Amino acid sequence: MPTAAPEHARGHAEADGIAARARGLTKAYGSGETTVLALDAVDVDIARGRFTAVMGPSGSGKSTLMHCLAGLDTVSAGQVWLGDTEITGLKERELTRLRRDRIGFMFQSFNLIPTLNAAENITLPMDIAGQKPDQKWLDEVIDTLGLRARLRHRPSQLSGGQQQRVACARALASRPELIFADEPTGNLDSRAGLEVLGFLRQAVDNLGQTVVMVTHDPGAAGHSDLVLFLADGRIVDEMQRPTAEAVLERMRLFTGGTGTPVQVRPDGDAHPGTIPEKSPEGSPDKD
Numbered sequence: 001m002p003t004a005a006p007e008h009a010r011g012h013a014e015a016d017g018i019a020a021r022a023r024g025l026t027k028a029y030g031s032g033e034t035t036v037l038a039l040d041a042v043d044v045d046i047a048r049g050r051f052t053a054v055m056g057p058s059g060s061g062k063s064t065l066m067h068c069l070a071g072l073d074t075v076s077a078g079q080v081w082l083g084d085t086e087i088t089g090l091k092e093r094e095l096t097r098l099r100r101d102r103i104g105f106m107f108q109s110f111n112l113i114p115t116l117n118a119a120e121n122i123t124l125p126m127d128i129a130g131q132k133p134d135q136k137w138l139d140e141v142i143d144t145l146g147l148r149a150r151l152r153h154r155p156s157q158l159s160g161g162q163q164q165r166v167a168c169a170r171a172l173a174s175r176p177e178l179i180f181a182d183e184p185t186g187n188l189d190s191r192a193g194l195e196v197l198g199f200l201r202q203a204v205d206n207l208g209q210t211v212v213m214v215t216h217d218p219g220a221a222g223h224s225d226l227v228l229f230l231a232d233g234r235i236v237d238e239m240q241r242p243t244a245e246a247v248l249e250r251m252r253l254f255t256g257g258t259g260t261p262v263q264v265r266p267d268g269d270a271h272p273g274t275i276p277e278k279s280p281e282g283s284p285d286k287d
């Protein structure tokens with residue numbers, strides 16, 4: 001995975017306001033003895049025009065935080081705002097519209113439609129919403145991402161890095177207030193991963209976008225302006241202007257300084273300094 005962050009002028013301007021905000025954000029899965037507290041009264045401000053990374057051990061609540069901030073998941077308690085709009089309490093239909101109109105998403109598995117070419121994939125969410133893309137903006141995004149020569153190609157005719165660039169362009173196409181990227185480099189080799197991180201960086205620095213990225217990779221986090229560290233459903237630390245080395249060092253504190261995760265004890269309790277286990281993949285307890 002990418003380790004080296006190139007020199008860049010981070011956060012070209014001072015952050016101008018708050019793109020998203022949470023207060024007392026709590027998310028519990030399950031009930032009774034099997035309750036898992038995925039987020040424990042989290043307060044967070046996501047600065048507009050900045051690149052924020054979210055890191056933490058497996059099961060610390062990174063994806064849950066992203067899903068709650070993006071209105072993809074309901075909260076158990078607390079409040080979430082996108083800009084000035086409180087999204088907690090919105091009906092599903094209103095949330096769908098809000099996500100469609102104001103948020104861009106990038107996932108590890110690019111989620112491109114195989115039968116559509118790159119250009120069609122990029123504008124698909126806007127086409128579904130019946131919105132006309134701003135052609136000038138779209139051209140800027142396409143050129144910034146170096147996709148001009150690939151627009152007629154289908155996903156199968158593109159490399160992994162190119163596919164993720166298309167996914168990045170799709171997230172940017174409607175000029176959303178906020179882009180959420182969940183492990184956007186997770187499926188890429190290190191060169192393609194670096195490229196995508198560079199483009200996310202450019203989206204922030206040159207296009208004025210706001211990006212929140214969940215990642216396991218200190219190298220990827222090193223491209224951000226601010227890293228939020230989650231543990232046991234709480235934000236336990238943050239780092240401005242991170243470097244990969246500093247992030248790696250900070251992450252070592254979660255692993256008892258050994259570099260290998262400290263295991264949960266056989267009694268299943270999360271003891272201080274241990275990392276709670278996540279539910280087995282594919283079989284989460286639904287609430």
Ligand SMILES: Nc1ncnc2c1ncn2[C@@H]1O[C@H](COP(=O)(O)OP(=O)(O)OP(=O)(O)O)[C@@H](O)[C@H]1O
Nearest residue numbers: 029038058059060061062063064278279284285286
């Ligand atoms: N649908 C669900 N049902 C029950 N528990 C869940 C569900 N989703 C997440 N959890 C639990 O909530 C906690 C936080 O999970 P989350 O996926 O947010 O962590 P994460 O930091 O993103 O983990 P990873 O790095 O492994 O992706 C974990 O203990 C997890 O098992």
